[in-house]
Amino acid sequence: GENVExxxxxxxxxxxxxxxxxxxxxxxxxxxxxxxxxxxxKRPQLIIDIRSNVGEKKDQRIAVTLNKTxxxxxxxxxxxxxxxxxxxxxxxxEERGGSQGNLIFGKGTKLSVKP
Amino acid sequence: xxxxxxxxKHLITATGQRVTLRCSPRSGDLSVYWYQQSLDQGLQFLxxxxxxxxxxKGNILERFSAQQFPDxxxxxxxxxxxxxxxxxxxxxxxxxxxGGLNEQFFGPGTRLTVL
Numbered sequence: 407g408e409n410v411e412x413x414x415x416x417x418x419x420x421x422x423x424x425x426x427x428x429x430x431x432x433x434x435x436x437x438x439x440x441x442x443x444x445x446x447x448k449r450p451q452l453i454i455d456i457r458s459n460v461g462e463k464k465d466q467r468i469a470v471t472l473n474k475t476x477x478x479x480x481x482x483x484x485x486x487x488x489x490x491x492x493x494x495x496x497x498x499x500e501e502r503g504g505s506q507g508n509l510i511f512g513k514g515t516k517l518s519v520k521p
Numbered sequence: 522x523x524x525x526x527x528x529x530k531h532l533i534t535a536t537g538q539r540v541t542l543r544c545s546p547r548s549g550d551l552s553v554y555w556y557q558q559s560l561d562q563g564l565q566f567l568x569x570x571x572x573x574x575x576x577x578k579g580n581i582l583e584r585f586s587a588q589q590f591p592d593x594x595x596x597x598x599x600x601x602x603x604x605x606x607x608x609x610x611x612x613x614x615x616x617x618x619x620g621g622l623n624e625q626f627f628g629p630g631t632r633l634t635v636l
Contacts, residue, residue: 440624440625442627448629449523449611449627449628449629449630450564450611450627451523451627452624452625452626455624495563495564507552507569507571507576507577507615508554508566508569508577508579509554509566509625510566511563511564511566512563513562513563514563
């Protein structure tokens with residue numbers, strides 16, 4: 407089945423700097439890659455996603471890039487703000503076997519933005 | 522608010538006991554997914570139901586079971602509880618068919634504490 411690796415596990419940046427989180431996946435058939443933000447004690451919330459027919463997607467200060475050949479995708483946050491501090495999870499949707507449609511998550515990146 | 526509801530918010534029980542967690546998906550969503558999130562851990566996929574039928578199982582223990590009812594709400598049953606079962610349990614729902622490009626929307630979670 408699909409396996410998703412996420413790095414780094416923790417990331418500390420100064421307010422205003424950029425943050426980059428990287429994920430790799432194993433199943434070349436995967437075609438949907440969402441990113442979730444989870445604040446302490448709250449639900450994961452979808453912040454951006456990308457489908458395999460595009461290489462990049464932007465939404466204000468957030469962007470995601472996808473390299474299908476290398477099987478990796480990244481989250482980029484520019485002009486970081488203290489409210490960006492949270493745990494970020496990447497995921498890939500399984501496409502093979504009995505688990506089609508399920509999301510396999512990375513282990514998360516705890517982002518801390520220092521004022 | 523994602524439109525997904527979960528009850529109860531908190532549950533405290535003793536080892537060996539059995540509990541039932543309930544999830545109501547967003548209106549119109551046919552798929553329900555259950556995840557377990559232990560302290561400082563990622564989201565572990567447990568099980569997926571689509572329109573009343575089990576579609577996939579992940580890392581779900583035999584002591585755990587789930588079902589989805591005709592009104593599409595779902596219940597996760599945890600029995601013979603152990604200390605290690607203490608975790609946040611999330612359900613998520615999506616509207617697309619399994620195998621489609623489906624966004625998953627998470628409920629607020631149920632925090633289970635086993636003493």
